[in-house]
Structures are given as structure tokens and as C-alpha cells.
Amino acid sequence: MTGRDRMVVxxxxxxxxxxxxxxxxxxxxxxxxxxxxxxxxxxxxxxxxAQAQAASARTxxxxxxxxxxxxxxxxxxxxxxxxVPSLVYELDQASHQGDVxxxxxSSGGSSSSSSSSSSSGxxxxxxxxxxxxxxxxxxxxPFTFVFKGSFFKLARLLGKIDGFAQTASGxxxxxxxxxxxxxxxxxxGRLVTIQGVDITLEGGGHTAGQAKSAELTATITATxxxxxxxxxxxxxxxxxxxxxxxxxxxxSAAPSSPTSPAVIQGAP
Amino acid sequence: xxAVNLIPEEQRGGGAIGSRSGGAAxxxxxxxxxVALLSLLYGLSHHKLESQRAEAESLTQQAQQVQAQAATxxxxxxxxxxxxQRMQAVAQLVASRFDWSSSMGELSRVLxxxxxxxxxxxxxxxxxxxxxxxxxxxxxxxxxxxxxxxPGAMPTITLSGCAAxxxxxxxxxxxxxxxxxxxxVTLQSSTTSGSGGAGGSSGGSCPSTDPVFSVxxxxxxxxxxxxxxxxxxxxxxxxPDSTAGSATASAAYTPAGGVAR
Numbered sequence: 001m002t003g004r005d006r007m008v009v010x011x012x013x014x015x016x017x018x019x020x021x022x023x024x025x026x027x028x029x030x031x032x033x034x035x036x037x038x039x040x041x042x043x044x045x046x047x048x049x050a051q052a053q054a055a056s057a058r059t060x061x062x063x064x065x066x067x068x069x070x071x072x073x074x075x076x077x078x079x080x081x082x083x084v085p086s087l088v089y090e091l092d093q094a095s096h097q098g099d100v101x102x103x104x105x106s107s108g109g110s111s112s113s114s115s116s117s118s119s120s121g122x123x124x125x126x127x128x129x130x131x132x133x134x135x136x137x138x139x140x141x142p143f144t145f146v147f148k149g150s151f152f153k154l155a156r157l158l159g160k161i162d163g164f165a166q167t168a169s170g171x172x173x174x175x176x177x178x179x180x181x182x183x184x185x186x187x188x189g190r191l192v193t194i195q196g197v198d199i200t201l202e203g204g205g206h207t208a209g210q211a212k213s214a215e216l217t218a219t220i221t222a223t224x225x226x227x228x229x230x231x232x233x234x235x236x237x238x239x240x241x242x243x244x245x246x247x248x249x250x251x252s253a254a255p256s257s258p259t260s261p262a263v264i265q266g267a268p
Numbered sequence: 269x270x271a272v273n274l275i276p277e278e279q280r281g282g283g284a285i286g287s288r289s290g291g292a293a294x295x296x297x298x299x300x301x302x303v304a305l306l307s308l309l310y311g312l313s314h315h316k317l318e319s320q321r322a323e324a325e326s327l328t329q330q331a332q333q334v335q336a337q338a339a340t341x342x343x344x345x346x347x348x349x350x351x352x353q354r355m356q357a358v359a360q361l362v363a364s365r366f367d368w369s370s371s372m373g374e375l376s377r378v379l380x381x382x383x384x385x386x387x388x389x390x391x392x393x394x395x396x397x398x399x400x401x402x403x404x405x406x407x408x409x410x411x412x413x414x415x416x417x418x419p420g421a422m423p424t425i426t427l428s429g430c431a432a433x434x435x436x437x438x439x440x441x442x443x444x445x446x447x448x449x450x451x452x453v454t455l456q457s458s459t460t461s462g463s464g465g466a467g468g469s470s471g472g473s474c475p476s477t478d479p480v481f482s483v484x485x486x487x488x489x490x491x492x493x494x495x496x497x498x499x500x501x502x503x504x505x506x507x508p509d510s511t512a513g514s515a516t517a518s519a520a521y522t523p524a525g526g527v528a529r
Contacts, residue, residue, distance in 0.1 A: 003291065010295040018302035026306055029313040036320040043327035050334035057341030060348040067351045074354055137357055140416055151376060159369030167362050185358050193365050193416045197372075197390040221391075223416035225361065227354075235350055242347040245340075 064241065071234055077165040077191040078138055080227040087224055090189040091145060094160040100149035103217070107143045138225040142195075147218045154199065154218045161222070164189035196221035361415050364490050366392055366423045371447060371487070375425070378443040382436055384474065385429035392417040392490070393424060423487040426456075430474035430481065434458060437481045449487045456482040 001009075060067075079086075088105055095102040147154060168184045198219040227233065236243030368390060379385070417423075427444075431437045437458045444453045458481040461474070474480055 006291045007294070010291050010298075014295060014298040014302060017299060018306065021302065021306040022309075026309045026313060029310055029317060033313050033317040033320060036317055036324060040320050040324045040327065043324045043331065047327050047331040047334065050331045050338060054334045054338040054341070057338045057345050060344035061341050064344055064347065067348055071347075071351050071354065074351075074358055077358055078354075137353075138361075142416065151372070155369050155372035155376070158372065162365060162367070162369060165358065165362055167359060185355065185362055191358060191361060193361060194368050195392050195416050197368055197388070199388040199390075201386050231350070235347065237343075237347055242343040244343040 065239075068234065068237060068239060071237070073187050074185065075227070075233040076189065077185065077187045078225045078227050079190075080229070080231070080233045082141055082224075082226055083190075087143075087190050090164060091161070094157060094164075095147055095149075098149070098153050098157040098160060100147045100153050100157050103146040103148050105143065105145045107141070137228060139228065141224045141226050142221070143224065144219060144221050147220065148202075148215060149218070151199070151216055154216060157218075158194065158197065158220075161192050161194065161220075165191040190224050192222050192224050194220060194222045364415055364419050365417060366487070366490060371423075371425065371449070374447040375427075375444075378446045380431070380436055380439055380443060382432040383429060383440050384431075385427055386474070387428045388425060389428075390423065390425040392421045417490055419492040420489045422451075422489045425485045425487075427483045427485065428481070430478040431458075432478060434479050437479055440481070441483060444483065444485050447485065450485055451488050452486040454484045454486065456484055458482075 084107070091105070092102050147157060149157070165185060165187050168186050196219075198221075200217050200219075202215050202217055371390075372388075375388075431440060437455070441453050441455055444450065458479050460479045461476045
């Protein structure tokens with residue numbers, strides 16, 4: 001073996017030793033470092049997601065008061081119970097304002113049919129919703145009512161009934177004063193969907209001009225809506241905070257204006 | 269003066285260490301250098317690994333803390349979600365109603381003066397199958413609510429009455445098409461009581477010579493939830509005014525009976 005051959009062999013040995021060290025020691029460490037880098041990126045993404053979630057939660061917390069108000073206002077349009085008395089009262093008020101006779105009211109009936117027949121049933125004033133249970137989020141409460149009045153007054157009355165609840169871009173509610181805006185919906189009363197209108201003329205036909213003042217009977221088939229019994233009006237939330245919120249969170253979400261406790265002073 | 273090498277001739281081997289050790293010195297030096305390089309690389313990798321491990325741990329702890337904070341506020345988030353869902357449901361129900369009032373108003377405006385009505389029967393029929401059936405269905409992911417007037421349902425108004433003549437009935441048909449949103453006007457019957465028609469059933473006060481008619485006015489289907497959402501998103505100014513619609517329709521009306529549609 002010449003000196004040159006020895007040098008080549010030693011070079012090869014050196015290379016083998018370095019390669020072995022690289023493969024056995026350095027490379028696994030570098031591989032672990034690369035894996036750990038991916039874990040860091042994952043943890044960073046997890047942190048960012050959690051921060052976004054927390055920011056969203058804080059936004060929800062800060063806007064809780066207005067949200068609670070709008071939910072309560074929406075409850076005027078879709079109450080948690082049937083609230084038949086308030087519905088009848090609103091219809092009566094609308095008919096009085098429109099100079100129309102509110103003749104009769106009966107609950108039940110087909111929820112999607114055009115029939116004006118009224119399958120009357122017992123009216124419960126504030127019992128749990130029992131009408132026409134549909135699997136929808138809102139329980140349908142069909143009813144039929146009869147009005148008497150002139151054509152134009154009846155037409156205006158239909159507009160008033162629609163105005164009980166309408167989109168904020170809609171027109172005037174027709175004389176309702178207590179209009180509250182609940183997130184794009186202007187609520188003046190119960191949300192009512194009119195399915196059918198049957199207007200008949202009492203005492204025979206008239207010309208269109210004469211019909212303006214003629215007495216007509218309008219049988220209106222409509223549907224009101226009730227919130228699901230499982231939810232209730234606010235799903236257990238109070239003005240201080242939603243159900244399940246911790247005391248500290250609820251305290252921070254409470255109205256900022258402190259209300260001093262009522263003190264009753266009795267004179268001796 | 270001349271330099272003289274005092275080393276014996278046989279012992280002169282070039283003088284280099286490598287030559288003297290047969291190359292083993294180079295091997296040792298190379299090994300040392302290689303080990304040093306490997307150690308450096310290993311140290312750098314190990315340091316990076318440890319720092320990243322610590323960073324990941326720290327980030328995870330921070331994420332857990334933030335998640336815990338968010339969890340305490342979760343009821344607020346769910347309440348807001350409930351509010352959004354309820355608002356959308358109510359807005360959808362409100363927007364998908366048929367405007368009976370304006371339709372009745374337009375009906376009174378387009379009806380000829382020599383026509384008398386004995387009954388008006390309006391109804392919102394079942395949903396037509398232009399889209400998925402929504403009637404009576406549970407709220408889906410889009411928040412669809414079962415409405416008594418489901419989206420896609422077609423409102424119809426059936427008019428019964430009498431006219432001065434058959435030509436007035438024809439004129440009535442044409443004018444009824446001027447009501448905004450009307451998709452079709454169908455004459456069901458038009459007979460005079462003298463010819464054995466159904467005059468008695470439609471109105472007792474109609475003159476016997478006047479034809480008694482029954483007309484069905486069909487309106488466009490109620491908007492679907494997507495259309496309702498789009499309409500709610502747009503401003504109020506984009507909504508067509510019923511008065512403007514009537515004016516446009518009146519302009520399109522021709523006495524000869526042609527209606528530009």
C-alpha cells in the first residue's frame with residue numbers, strides 16, 4: 001500500500017465517521033427540531049384561534065345589554081306563551097283605530113289552507129302552546145277572525161295587522177306608538193301572517209263606487225307564532241347576564257349605571 | 269557561504285509530520301475537525317429544539333388560559349347566537365308575508381267603475397316546487413322557519429261579481445293584470461243569469477241582464493329565504509313602491525286591451 005492509498009483510505013474513514021455522526025446524532029436532532037417547529041406553529045394557531053374566540057366572547061359580553069333588549073322586544077312579536085288576550089286586545093285596538101267592527105275571533109283552523117272555516121277550540125290565556133305543533137322553531141298558532149267594515153277600512157286594517165311586526169325598512173306602522181326596533185324588525189305587536197282573506201258583501205252586489213261605503217264581512221285566516229317552550233323568552237337570561245354566566249362575568253356585564261337600593265324611611 | 273544539511277541522507281523524509289506518521293496525523297486532525305463540526309451542528313439543533321419546545325409549551329399554556337377566559341364568556345356567545353337566530357327567523361317570517369293591504373288597494377284602483385263585486389276570496393296556496401319544500405319543515409342550517417305562508421307559495425285572489433257587459437268583463441281581466449305582482453289572471457266563468465248561468469250564486473243584486481263572472485288572480489310566488497335575505501340586506505330604497513308600480517302599469521295599459529308585459 002503506497003502512501004497515496006493510505007491517504008485515500010484514511011479520507012474514506014474520515015468521511016464515514018463524519019457521515020455516521022451526522023446520521024446518528026445530528027440528523028435526528030434536526031428532525032425533532034423541525035417537528036417541534038410544526039408544533040410551535042400549531043400552538044401559535046391554537047392561541048390565535050383562542051384569542052379570536054375570546055375577542056368574540058368579549059364583544060358579545062359588551063353588547064349583551066342591547067342584545068337582551070332586542071330579544072325581549074322580539075318577544076313582543078313572538079311571545080313564549082300563546083298570550084291570546086294581548087292578541088285580541090291588539091286586534092281590537094287596530095279595528096277601533098280603523099273604524100272596523102271586530103266581530104269574532106276563534107283559534108285553531110288550518111295552518112296552511114285557504115279555508116276560512118273556523119274550527120274553534122278553547123282559548124287558553126297563557127297556557128303552554130298547544131296549537132298546531134310543527135317541528136319548526138316557532139310554534140304556529142292559527143286562528144280566524146271576522147271583521148265588518150267598508151272595503152278600504154278593511155284593506156287598511158290588513159295593513160295595520162301586518163304593521164304589528166315589520167322590517168325596519170317597511171313603512172309606518174299605522175298609528176302604533178310603541179314601536180321598538182329589534183335588530184332590523186320593527187315590533188309593535190304580535191307577528192301575524194295572514195293566509196286567507198274572504199270578503200263578502202252583505203245584501204248583494206254594488207258598483208265599485210258604492211262598495212267604498214258598503215258593509216263588508218271579512219273572514220281572515222291568520223297565524224301567530226309562539227316561541228318554543230324549551231327556550232322561553234330569554235332562555236334563562238336576566239338583565240345581569242345570560243344563564244350559566246359566572247358571577248364575575250355577569251358583574252362585568254351588568255349595567256354600568258349603579259342603582260342605589262331603595263330606602264324606606266319611616267317617620268316616628 | 270553555502271548551507272550544508274547535516275541530517276544523514278537516509279533520515280531525510282521530507283520533514284512533514286504527515287510523512288512521518290504515515291498520514292495518521294491527518295486522520296486525527298480530520299476526525300477532530302469533523303467531530304467539532306458535528307458537535308456544533310448538534311448543539312445548534314439541540315438549542316433550537318429546546319427553545320421551540322419551551323415556546324410551544326408557553327403558547328399552549330397561553331392558549332389554555334385564553335380558552336378558559338373565553339369559556340367563562342361562552343354563555344354570552346350562545347345568547348348572541350340565539351338572538352341572531354331568533355331575529356333572522358322573525359325577519360324571515362315578516363318578509364315572506366303577502367301584502368294583502370296594498371293588493372286590495374290596487375284592486376280598488378284598477379277595477380272598472382261599472383263592475384260590482386260580491387265576494388273576494390284570497391288565499392296563499394301551497395308552495396310551488398321551484399325550490400326545496402319548506403312548509404312545515406324544521407329550521408335547517410340556514411335558519412329557515414316554518415311559516416304559514418311558506419316561501420314559494422302562490423297567493424291567489426278569486427273575485428266574484430257582475431259587470432255591465434261581457435266587454436266590461438274582458439276589460440276587467442286586462443285591468444287586473446295591472447296589479448303589481450300579478451302573474452296570471454284567469455277567467456273561470458262569465459255568464460248572464462238569463463242564459464242559465466250562475467248568477468244567483470254570485471250575487472243576488474246583480475241585474476239579470478248583467479253577466480256574472482268569476483276571476484282568479486294569481487300572484488308571483490312568495491320570496492324564498494335567500495331572496496328575503498337579499499332583500500333585507502338591500503336598502504329600503506330598492507324596494508318597489510306600490511304606487512310607482514301602479515303608475516308604471518297604468519302607463520303600460522292600452523284601452524284596446526293590450527298590456528305591455
